[in-house]
Amino acid sequence: MKVKEVADLVGISVRTLHHYDEIGLLTPEETTESGYRLYSDNNLELLQQILFFRELDLPLKQIKAIINDESFxxxxxxxxxxxxxxxxxxxxxxxxxxxxxxxxxxxxxxxxxxxxxxxGFDFSRNPYEQEARERWGDEAVDRANAKVAGMSKDQQQAMSEEMTAIYTLLASLRHTPPQSQEAQAAIGKWYDMLNRMGSYSLEAFKGLGQMYVDDVRFTRNIDQFGEGLAVFMRDAMGAYADQNSQ
Incomplete structure (x- = not known):
């Protein structure tokens, strides 16, 4: 099957299939002299596997490592x-x-x-933990996990409610300038809460904000509170870090 036929069959874009090929995740069985990518049944089975992994929010880099492992x-x-x-x-x-x-x-x-x-809300499972470990190291993540594990169920519930309240507040401000006094006061509450759970420098806080936009898993979850919230939080977190590090 040609790339357009596969894209139409699966419901994904041609650009996505090209990207999978470029990063070595899904290489077509054959490429014609004219440059057409041709996908075999084996390619389609592998694509199905990749999309199952994507549905579980695994990043492409990790999916590639898994399917290329000899023990897979x-x-x-x-x-x-x-x-x-x-x-x-x-x-x-x-x-x-x-x-x-x-x-x-x-x-x-x-x-x-x-x-x-x-x-239905469950904050005991953290799908971003591995990425956090890669970015900030095991010690910082283990320290944050230990703090949460040491909380009672009531304390964890209170933390969940506080997170929801801050997200809701920030969502209500997302159409205002992220550098505004009101937005900065709200994002300051987010910084304080994160530091009660772990230990974030201003640089790490700014980097976390960028991850909210770079990682579709973060963006999708955050934007449930309001479309564009992830971008607003990134900008507000960046401004907060810059203002408070001077």
């Missing part, structure tokens, strides 16, 4: 994918149920306890 077993990987996707579906089902209840609550149809408002 496609059947075992499919079984793992199924298990993880079922877990993801379960979490999403809980969050959808919470969302439906919240809609009823806002209409005055039902009452909700504070605990019910946060059912």
């Amino acid at each position: 077993n496609r059947q075992e990987a499919l079984v793992m994918h199924r298990k993880l996707l079922l877990e993801k579906r379960s979490r999403l089902d809980k969050m959808i149920a919470t969302l439906d209840k919240t809609l009823q609550y806002t209409k005055g149809e039902i009452t909700m306890t504070n605990k019910e408002k946060f059912e």
Whole structure:
């Protein structure tokens, strides 16, 4: 199959397939003298595997390392994918149920306890931990994990609620200048909260903001609170770091 045919079949862009080829993630079985990429059935099976990994939010660099490993077993990987996707579906089902209840609550149809408002949210799993380790080292990540692990369930719940409140506040300000006094006061709350969980220098804080935009996993989760929030937070965090390091 030609690249356009594969793109139409799968529902991804030709540009994405070209990128996969350029980085050595998915190389077409054959390239004609005219430069046309031709994909075999084996290529399509590998592409399916790659997209399963992407659905689990793995970065392309890590996917490439996994599928190129001599010990990689496609059947075992499919079984793992199924298990993880079922877990993801379960979490999403809980969050959808919470969302439906919240809609009823806002209409005055039902009452909700504070605990019910946060059912389905799970901050005990950190999909970005490996990337954090690569950027800032094991010691900083282990120190942050130890702080969270040392909290009681009530303290962890309070932390989750505080995170949500700050995200909501920042989302309400995302159309204002990120250097404004109001935006800087709000992003300062984010910096203080992160430093209660771990230890972030101003430089690391600025770098984290950039990751919010560079890593689609961060962007997708943050922008759930408001489209463009990740970009706003990056700019506000950068301005905060620059202003406070002078």
